[in-house]
Amino acid sequence: MSTKRGGERQGVSDRALRDLERASGHLASVTVAAMEERLTWFGRLPADQRASVLLITQTGAAGFVNWLRDSDQALKLTTDAFRGAPRELSRWVSLRQAVELVRLATEVFEEQLPAYATDNRDRAALTEGILRYGREIAFAAANSYAAAAEARGAWDARLEALVVDGIVRGDAEESLLSRAAALGWDPAANATVLIGNPRSDDPPAVVFEVRSRAARVGRPVLLSVQGSRLVVVVAGPTTGSVEDTELLGKMSAAFGDGPVVAGPTVDSLTEAHYSASEALSGLRAVVGWPNAPRPVRAAELLPERALAGDPQAEWLLVEHIAKPLDAAGETMLSTVETYLECGGVLESCAKTLFVHTNTVRYRLRRVTDITGHNPTDPRDAQVLRIGLCVGRLARSRGLW
Missing domain, CATH: 1.10.10.2840 (PucR C-terminal helix-turn-helix domain)
Incomplete structure (x- = not known):
């Protein structure tokens, strides 16, 4: 058995490697057939999505043979198994389902590989190899999904900032509503805008704090850090029951030092610009009331706003x-x-x-x-x- 350049051989004979290389397509087909038989959700996928999984499986099978020849290239080979996958793969196959696919593929390979072994040594090396390779594939899948989640998170953050900026500036309703709907916001829900100072100069830390508070009170929010100003749009009513009334006080804890002004609660997101403009006017005038509560409603600052020249x-x-x-x-x-x-x-x-x-x-x-x-x-x-x-x-x- 010869030693290949570029890395350590896995103890598999050249004959077994050649047989595996020729059979990689067959192994992939058998694996996908097992997926269709054993995983009920896999059979419900559209044909093009199942074809994408087959492509990944074929790449992974071919990569296994190359990995057996050169284990030093494990990271590159396992990453290549997902390089050809469509970007939307993580949208229609969850990470949990991807782990199920990897586990099932490993089991099928374990069942099929002994047929290609020339002796007991080959059989042991192939069994150990598929277990290690399956582990590498699982880590590559997790890395692929993490990268996709980070990309979606960055895109969602930019889209959310556009929505909040549109609310503050009073953009056209159609574009604002479509973007908000893409973020999962109910356009018909009540909306209240709060404006104040962020707690930190680090935007991710500010976002984490606001979302943590929102999760505790069980309300969806849209937020954006605009320089030294934090704008938060809270869904749902903020007047009526004791819980609704206390909601703004709990959310104001996510803001930094200084006043926090809440605009009026409006019926839907299309009217949120009115709440934002009232809150901004109140924020400019709240300095005239040193003992203002926190948060303070913009309607409670009418005298100061009038003295500041607000015609509204x-x-x-x-x-x-x-x-x-x-x-x-x-x-x-x-x-x-x-x-x-x-x-x-x-x-x-x-x-x-x-x-x-x-x-x-x-x-x-x-x-x-x-x-x-x-x-x-x-x-x-x-x-x-x-x-x-x-x-x-x-x-x-x-x-x-």
Whole structure:
């Protein structure tokens, strides 16, 4: 038995090697036939996909003979077994199924190889060789699937960044929805946009943290790190039940130091741009409220946003504060204005209006019912004061 150049021989005779080389196609066909017989899912694959598996098996069978001749080339030969496979192989054959294929192919080869041995020494060498070669093939399959998963992960990350960027910029609905659907997002689900600072300068670490938090609360998310800004789109309702209300607080833990602003919850992804624009406006203005909660809703920052020049915030203050109080009548309007001018002192307000303090209390409760803001609360009082001021300015400009 001669020694071949380039590596160590596996103790198989030249005659056995020649017979195996001629029979490699037959071995591959027998292996695929066994797959069809023993693996129910394999028989359901389309013909072109089964043909791809046959091609891989034939390459692997030929590679086994070459591997027996030169074991130093094991890594290259086993990798070649998957080089000719279509790129979408990992999409229609899972890693678990690929391991089943490798295990079954190894068993079939173990059954078939003794027929090509010239003596007991050949038989032992072939049996040991197929076990070692099967192990190498399994590792090559795992490496191939890992590379495919990394490529898909990188593509999904880029696609997700495009979707989030489209939401922030207000891109056309069709392209945004198709990309989101490719990521498995339900376009009809409620969506809420949160914006704040990332916890780290390392984007993969930020993505891992956000996805970990999302997995704990059981909600799908879309996210993108845009420079020093982290944008997260959360699916599902965020108001109503206690769990929904606490959801944003749990997700805000994935952000870094500084404020986290949540836009309004919208009905679907097509309206998510509105939530994003509100959240961005709130993020620019939240510095005006040092004690703002975390996270803070953009709707809670209307005074600061109006002072920062946000016309949308001014319009909302007019609609929700100035107009309802004006429609309630002069009595309500003068009561809340006087109460605010008196510094929130009930007795001073009653004395100025020449009414009993209980009358003032009743009217202030009515103001709370009308606007949703309690004049006796310092923060709500600020909202009411700025809302009334914005309303007067809008009226003077003929906008109301």
